[in-house]
Amino acid sequence: MANLASNFIGIKSPNPFWLASAPPTDKQYNVERAFQAGWGGVVWKTLGSEGPPIVNVSGPRYGAIWGADRRLLGLNNIELITDRPLEVNLREIKEVKRKWRDRALVISLMVPCEEDYWKDILKAIEDTEADGVELNFGCPHGMAERGMGSAVGQVPEYIEMVTRWVKQYSRMPCIVKLTPNVTSILPPAMAAKRGGADAVSLINTIKSVTNVDLDNFSPFPMIDGKGSHGGYCGPAVKPIALNMVGEIARHGETRGLPISGIGGVTTWRDAAEFLAMGAGNVQVCTAAMTYGFKIVQEMISGLSQYLDEKGMALDDLVGRAVPNFVEWQDLNLNYVTKAQIDTDACIKCGRCYAACEDTSHQAIAMSPDRVFSVKDEECVACNLCVNVCPVENCITMVEKPKGWMDPRTGRPVGDYANWQTHPNNPAATAAE
């Protein structure tokens, strides 16, 4: 078994799987159950300022979209930060940390953008012995209307300012949690770095309306006939999160800034992908909310097996895909593949044919007895047939060797050349 022990910005945990700040980490009871199940760490649900706690709705807090057999694909929530008194949370955090020394325990914070609020809350959590703080600049619902959460995360100057205060008034490692509800994730990440953040974590949830109740004509979750946008998470958001994590990991100004990857991590494989894309660890919420805490055991065994099979240590995996995450203009335009259909594996459903004939390049032929074949002279290798084929590996993209004559273009496969040097590009720089 590969050693999964993780050291993320000096915070140690037996594995890189943490529970994200969210409903599952709101109470000692839940957190202890998570630790018993094997989670490496938790980020405690976001604490607010001292005083009367916020209140949550007493109607539905979640909406969802489902795949086959009601497999949950996306979850939307309108729950706010903790609605329990600050002193109760602090007492419990202290108790949990004392009982579970080997696990990571980070406290998520969200208070108004004024120096004193941050100074006070940092002082209040000082003797919990927690391992670090995470600044919640991400939640897109409710708290953002009050100038907190994503309202901060959308303004790089605020991110930098608050991060600076936190580093000034606390010696704890500081993780800045970013909102994806921005046009580019880079300015917020850069701001966090400038403010002195030890790491960023992303993504927080995405502003969303999952569905509309077609009898009551209200977005869902519906509270007394009205709906408000929520924050979207779960498997559906993983592709968005992977891109943002990768963008930060590869950019010159943010490269090297530790990242805690969040967004739809459901299996060990998702976690491995985030790690390869530059995350130092991952945080999970929706998968635990869907299946319970026990899923971490599959994540641990799966990641161990993968690392063993690859002969890699955990650290070898982190960032392994980042050098290959490039801009479009760096892609090799002389790289040629063609779809190839394995007629033995084919079950003759014809989905590839319908997809290609109706919506793509008319590059698949269908015989009267339902044998499907690729017309190389039409195939642009778009991969749609692969994506709609219900049989894995029935259709594959076969790479063509250098010199192979492409009947579609009438040109042989050439050496690497990208758009930056392409003759059709008016801004091209001539090749050497």
Add this chain to the structure above:
Amino acid sequence: MTNSPLTPGVVSGRLPAQAYHDNFSDLEPAFDAHEARVAADRCYFCHDAPCMTACPTSIDIPLFIRQIATGTPEAAARTIFSQNILGGMCARVCPTETLCEEVCVREVAEGKPVEIGRLQRFATDTLMAKGVHPFARAEGLGTSVAVVGAGPAGLAAAHRLAMKGHDVVVYDARPKAGGLNEYGIASYKAPNDFAQAEVDWLLQIGGIRVETGRALGRELTLEGLQAAYDAVFLAIGLAGVNALRAAGEEKDGVANAVDFIAGLRQTADKSTLPIGRDVVVIGGGMTAVDAAVQSRLLGAENVTIVYRRGQEKMSASGYEQEHATSTGVRIVTHAAPKAVHGNGAVTEVEFEYMAETPEGLKGTGETFRLKADQVFKAIGQSLQGVPAGLALSGGKIAVDAFGRTSLPGVWAGGDCAEGGDDLTVTAVKEGRDAAEDIHASLTGDGA
């Protein structure tokens, strides 16, 4: 109750009351909404789908399954009924394992097809339970058509004709409409009087009058119908039963399987039905299986199907055969009846082993006997009571691709007409298509 499966002779009440209830309720329970959605989600929505090609009525199966998957089983039912107005019964009795489900790409890929039949039942049951009839009758054309036979072919033709605006009278020799749906289907395939409920629902289209107890050659003549109506559609089925041609087949205890099945269907309290301790069913089709299985379900101790050729030649599907054997029916192949023994009533049936030879099926000379106090003949039905003047082909009424017979103004379809397997779904197709041709010929549309 004093009788048991071991009681000698032909007696009723072999089983406890609850057993009859369990044995004759739905063979395959209906899907609930969630099950239907999960089953529907397995459909790949194939291009030019093989299932649709395999369906004799060409129901757009991928479309109706997608309509179920998206929560509109009522729309799915409309898709089904527009091609097959008896889609409810077909969902129950179609040998889907040799039609749509056999060619389902998931059957090919993983040996587990999309459960098309059960999904069709879910959709059609949903709409029918609402009492909704999804079609409206066109304005009356003033034309009239006689349909002889209220079985699947006759009902399908009548519905299509009435929908197009013709006035239709359906005649049937039996006391109830439905044909084999009412009298010829195993009870557990369509319990709760589904066949009659379906007829009532179908007739909601309007413009159809059903006259039962009226048979061709008895109360009706073809000439009389031709004179009184603009067109005649014959769907008289196969009323004759083939004989065993074995000595002693007139003995007590020897009966036609179709009569046994019909009697079962018409008896509400199955515990009153007498059944033998040792039952022998002779034949290899669905009728043989239905008779044998139901004999077991009524409490017979030993039930044996004897078929003269190999098991692979049986016209009952593999699924049907498996159903029979899992119910405890024994299947003996390569044996043909030679004689029925017994003093007045049957006590034994003597068979001769048969061998496939280049010259055809031949007896080997070796014989054996099976104990029997009841014997059901299921070696096929034949056309009976065909009006004079109609050309025949292969023992059936000769028809062209449109269902036209040799007599002008007379069409035929269903089991009585040549072509197609003798299945409910095939009968529906033939009735529907003949109706379209009748409509075209009466209105001058098309051919």
